[in-house]
Amino acid sequence: GYREYKSNPEKCKNCPLREKCTQSKDYTKRIFRHIWEGYVEEAEHLRHTPYCKEVYERRKETIERVFADLKEKHGLRWTTLRGKEKLSMQAMLVFAAMNLKKMALWLWRKGKGPFDISKLYPLFGVLKKILSRYIQPLLSVLRKQGLKFCFVNKLEACLSRLSLLLFLLIFSFPLLFSEQR
Incomplete structure (x- = not known):
């Protein structure tokens, strides 16, 4: 599901930056975010840390190699x-x-x-x-x-x-x- 965030139209009505923020005629800015989007952003942030980069480097030599062997040598491709x-x-x-x-x-x-x-x-x-x-x-x-x-x-x-x-x-x-x- 998604969560909707709305701005207060009374506050946005006289805001000098309203033109840059929203083009709506009822002076309301709406933002839709998936309920798990925060977790996705956190995972993306962690992926770029030095520790995770090192783990991903090792992954291609260990885990991904097993998957490749299963697909290529043992017929699990289809x-x-x-x-x-x-x-x-x-x-x-x-x-x-x-x-x-x-x-x-x-x-x-x-x-x-x-x-x-x-x-x-x-x-x-x-x-x-x-x-x-x-x-x-x-x-x-x-x-x-x-x-x-x-x-x-x-x-x-x-x-x-x-x-x-x-x-x-x-x-x-x-x-x-x-x-x-």
């Missing part, structure tokens, strides 16, 4: 799915894959030696719960209803990509870095 439930499942799978990659890299850098896959077992448990709770019931319902459309194929492709990613993480990732150490 989707063929319809509905909040289906989209949230696709997003969960993609985020799980991203987090697996990050965890594997983090554990590898922290480990200073061969990759210990046993550290990822708790994560596999979480992933198994996600698959059993959300994905498999939906696929079984869709198959029972005889629905053979793009969603099932895309979801199965997404699951196969995720399982391929797990395979690569388990077996190939340590081999890539074993010669460098």
Whole structure:
């Protein structure tokens, strides 16, 4: 909504600066401001402080990079799915894959030696719960209803990509870095 501010016409009627201030015939100046405009002005002011400039500089190297990877490498630029439930499942799978990659890299850098896959077992448990709770019931319902459309194929492709990613993480990732150490 908007808030309207009006001047007092009695005070403005004889004001020498009235011509510069308002052209209205009833000698009233009206100002319309959005109810959140003060917050927008404050955010704009804070954006130009040295601290916020530094934070925004770091943002392009951290947060925006994650969004770019999600869009370019994991297919979240667009989707063929319809509905909040289906989209949230696709997003969960993609985020799980991203987090697996990050965890594997983090554990590898922290480990200073061969990759210990046993550290990822708790994560596999979480992933198994996600698959059993959300994905498999939906696929079984869709198959029972005889629905053979793009969603099932895309979801199965997404699951196969995720399982391929797990395979690569388990077996190939340590081999890539074993010669460098």
